[in-house]
Amino acid sequence: MTILTNARIHTLDARGTVADTLVVRDGRVAFVGRKSDVNVAVGEPTLDLGGRAVLPGLVDAHGHLMYLARGRMTLDVGGVSSEESVATRVATAAAVAPHGEWISGRGWDQNLWPERRFPGKASLDRVAPRNPVALVRIDGHATWVNSAALHEAGISRDTQDPTGGIVVKDAGGEPTGLLIDTAQRLVQRAEPLPSAARFDEAVRAAIAECLSLGLTGLHEMGVTLFALASYRRLVERGQFPFRNYAAVAGRSEETWDFYRDRGPEVIGDGRVVVRALKLMSDGALGSRGAALHSPYCDDPDNRGLLLIPADELARLTNEAIERGFQVCVHAIGDRANTLTLDTFEQALARHPAAARAARLRVEHAQILAETDIPRFRALGVVPSMQATHCTSDMDWAIERLGPDRLKGAYAWRSLLGTGVVIAGGSDFPVESPNPFHGIYASVVRRPRTGEDRGWQPEQRMTRQEAVRSFTTWNAYAAHQEAELGALVPGRQADLIVCSGDVFACPEEQVKDIRPLLTMVGGEIVHGRAEDLSSAGGRGAG
Numbered sequence: 001m002t003i004l005t006n007a008r009i010h011t012l013d014a015r016g017t018v019a020d021t022l023v024v025r026d027g028r029v030a031f032v033g034r035k036s037d038v039n040v041a042v043g044e045p046t047l048d049l050g051g052r053a054v055l056p057g058l059v060d061a062h063g064h065l066m067y068l069a070r071g072r073m074t075l076d077v078g079g080v081s082s083e084e085s086v087a088t089r090v091a092t093a094a095a096v097a098p099h100g101e102w103i104s105g106r107g108w109d110q111n112l113w114p115e116r117r118f119p120g121k122a123s124l125d126r127v128a129p130r131n132p133v134a135l136v137r138i139d140g141h142a143t144w145v146n147s148a149a150l151h152e153a154g155i156s157r158d159t160q161d162p163t164g165g166i167v168v169k170d171a172g173g174e175p176t177g178l179l180i181d182t183a184q185r186l187v188q189r190a191e192p193l194p195s196a197a198r199f200d201e202a203v204r205a206a207i208a209e210c211l212s213l214g215l216t217g218l219h220e221m222g223v224t225l226f227a228l229a230s231y232r233r234l235v236e237r238g239q240f241p242f243r244n245y246a247a248v249a250g251r252s253e254e255t256w257d258f259y260r261d262r263g264p265e266v267i268g269d270g271r272v273v274v275r276a277l278k279l280m281s282d283g284a285l286g287s288r289g290a291a292l293h294s295p296y297c298d299d300p301d302n303r304g305l306l307l308i309p310a311d312e313l314a315r316l317t318n319e320a321i322e323r324g325f326q327v328c329v330h331a332i333g334d335r336a337n338t339l340t341l342d343t344f345e346q347a348l349a350r351h352p353a354a355a356r357a358a359r360l361r362v363e364h365a366q367i368l369a370e371t372d373i374p375r376f377r378a379l380g381v382v383p384s385m386q387a388t389h390c391t392s393d394m395d396w397a398i399e400r401l402g403p404d405r406l407k408g409a410y411a412w413r414s415l416l417g418t419g420v421v422i423a424g425g426s427d428f429p430v431e432s433p434n435p436f437h438g439i440y441a442s443v444v445r446r447p448r449t450g451e452d453r454g455w456q457p458e459q460r461m462t463r464q465e466a467v468r469s470f471t472t473w474n475a476y477a478a479h480q481e482a483e484l485g486a487l488v489p490g491r492q493a494d495l496i497v498c499s500g501d502v503f504a505c506p507e508e509q510v511k512d513i514r515p516l517l518t519m520v521g522g523e524i525v526h527g528r529a530e531d532l533s534s535a536g537g538r539g540a541g
């Protein structure tokens with residue numbers, strides 16, 4: 001048993017109660033309220049929190065633990081300011097890599113480069129002629145490769161575009177080294193997987209990173225059997241101090257084939273739960289792959305890409321619902337969102353009870369036609385959104401969409417106004433896993449640099465809503481509201497002791513809050529109790 005006291009405990013119960021004392025027993029909240037009401041024997045371990053704020057553990061409703069882990073093993077080319085600078089980093093990696101070994105990386109974004117033009121194989125061929133190179137765009141929707149990788153993947157001028165993907169070719173018909181959306185799979189299939197031992201270590205490091213930022217769990221979108229095997233090993237060894245509500249990757253046929261036959265799975269003590277299917281309906285805005293009703297303003301012949309035929313989306317949705325899975329469909333463009341809502345509406349007509357109970361989700365719900373906004377509430381569909389995408393995309397989203405369509409873009413207030421809850425996430429590693437960046441973006445709707453672009457400030461969330469989008473609302477979106485989300489008796493003791501009070505600090509400081517202590521199931525998994533008491537008494541700030 002542990003007693004946390006002299007704190008500002010934001011319980012996030014239905015009434016928004018703030019308490020000063022919380023008792024943890026057997027990994028769960030046994031009591032929360034006033035210290036004078038605690039009835040325990042003298043001598044129980046007590047943590048005096050010096051007036052600090054406590055929140056329920058924050059959960060990211062859309063993250064990619066396996067990519068965060070992979071990213072730690074590969075080249076990070078995030079935030080790099082030109083194609084040439086990326087090539088320079090590849091050159092450094094190639095200098096020490098044996099001939100033939102793949103050089104993988106992630107994070108480039110041509111929107112940060114002077115010409116904002118997509119890169120090509122030539123710059124990589126110059127620096128790494130003997131190593132296949134595959135660099136995934138920051139949003140995961142395009143891969144930039146060199147000639148050696150094209151060769152290994154068997155991609156040539158004769159390669160046809162797969163459904164939902166493009167092998168970009170030059171005027172002469174030669175592949176340029178850019179693969180969009182499903183065409184990336186051609187290279188992914190050729191690229192060797194890391195060893196289990198190395199991957200397990202990387203997963204542990206990725207979890208430690210999440211815990212250090214205040215996350216106690218995530219909903220992982222698009223997990224494969226390879227990643228789940230690692231999580232299972234770590235859970236069995238007691239090395240998974242985190243919670244993962246996993247949606248398996250519909251794009252990985254072997255993964256969905258396995259779970260379709262098996263049904264939902266609870267791994268170990270429930271740290272990892274597999275009970276959702278992730279499907280992709282379109283690409284992303286940054287690579288102009290998001291499927292729009294009308295053409296892109298900055299590319300008048302292009303309406304984006306649907307990655308899956310409508311009947312296939314319907315078939316998989318029904319199949320998953322019939323087997324007790326939730327369905328989470330990635331939809332960014334307004335056309336993809338309409339298609340997804342249409343599909344859900346038909347599934348609800350076919351399986352009224354099971355489809356309602358599944359709590360169907362639209363991942364991103366980024367650009368919505370006005371008429372689609374009330375359909376979420378009407379159909380009982382949860383929008384799962386990433387506030388930091390809004391503040392990261394601001395610079396170029398208007399060029400892609402024009403002013404009219406922006407009205408339905410990242411439309412948090414319009415959705416909340418219909419009575420739905422929004423599941424909040426980051427899409428890490430596309431964005432940082434730091435949940436306080438997400439809460440900050442939700443509340444101020446400005447980049448962390450602070451400049452005010454005046455982009456639909458009326459769509460902002462309140463602090464209460466923003467924090468709920470990372471706690472109680474996410475618990476609902478994962479069927480875990482009886483276990484997680486709020487600090488009330490009976491729920492898991494997943495919580496963070498914060499450096500500042502997200503409800504009371506000046507707005508600009510929300511993004512800088514960090515956890516001094518992170519607890520999952522009553523166990524301290526980040527920070528040290530000793531450090532808290534010695535530095536106690538500083539209060540909120």
Ligand SMILES: [Zn+2]
Pocket residue numbers: 062063064221427
């Ligand atoms: Zn994602």
